[in-house]
Amino acid sequence: MAVTEFDIHSIIRNYPYLISERFAAMQIKHEHVYPDGTRSDFVFEDATLSVVVEVKKGPIDKKMILQLDGYVAKEREQNPVKSVGGILIGRSIVNAEVLKLANDRGYEVRFLDVNVPTRIRLCAKGTCRRATSFANERCPYCGSRKFVIDPFLL
Numbered sequence: 052m053a054v055t056e057f058d059i060h061s062i063i064r065n066y067p068y069l070i071s072e073r074f075a076a077m078q079i080k081h082e083h084v085y086p087d088g089t090r091s092d093f094v095f096e097d098a099t100l101s102v103v104v105e106v107k108k109g110p111i112d113k114k115m116i117l118q119l120d121g122y123v124a125k126e127r128e129q130n131p132v133k134s135v136g137g138i139l140i141g142r143s144i145v146n147a148e149v150l151k152l153a154n155d156r157g158y159e160v161r162f163l164d165v166n167v168p169t170r171i172r173l174c175a176k177g178t179c180r181r182a183t184s185f186a187n188e189r190c191p192y193c194g195s196r197k198f199v200i201d202p203f204l205l
C-alpha cells in the first residue's frame with residue numbers, strides 16, 4: 052500500500068510531536084491559506100515562534116524550497132516580532148545544491164521513513180499511548196513492547 056500525502060498529513064495533524072516535541076504544545080494550522088490564495092501545508096505557532104512545514108511524498112526539490120520561502124516571508128510579515136522557521140519533509144533530497152539552499156536558509160530537512168514515520172502504531176500503555184514508527188519494536192517513550200491493534204491506523 053503506497054503512502055499518500057494525505058496519510059502523511061494525517062500523521063502530522065494527529066501526532067505533531069513526531070516532527071518536533073515542541074509542536075505538541077503549539078497551535079496547529081493545517082493547509083493554512085494566505086490572503087493571496089497560496090496555501091502552506093502546516094504552520095505551528097506559539098507566542099514567540101512560527102514554523103512552516105512543507106510536506107512532499109517525493110524528493111525535496113528547489114521548487115519546494117521556493118514555495119517554503121514564500122510562506123516563511125508571509126509569516127514574517129504577519130508576525131514581525133516572532134521567530135519564523137521552516138521544515139521540509141520529503142522522501143530524499145534532489146542534490147547537494149538543493150541541500151545547500153535549505154541549509155543557507157536555516158530550514159530543517161526531514162526524511163520520510165528516516166526521521167518521519169509513514170506507518171505508525173500506538174503504544175498500548177494507557178499512560179503513554181504515544182505514536183511511534185511501525186518499525187519500532189519498543190515504544191521509544193516508555194519502553195513498552197505492546198501496541199494497540201487498530202485497523203484504522205496507517
Ligand SMILES: [Zn+2]
Binds near residue numbers: 174176190193
Ligand atoms: Zn509508550
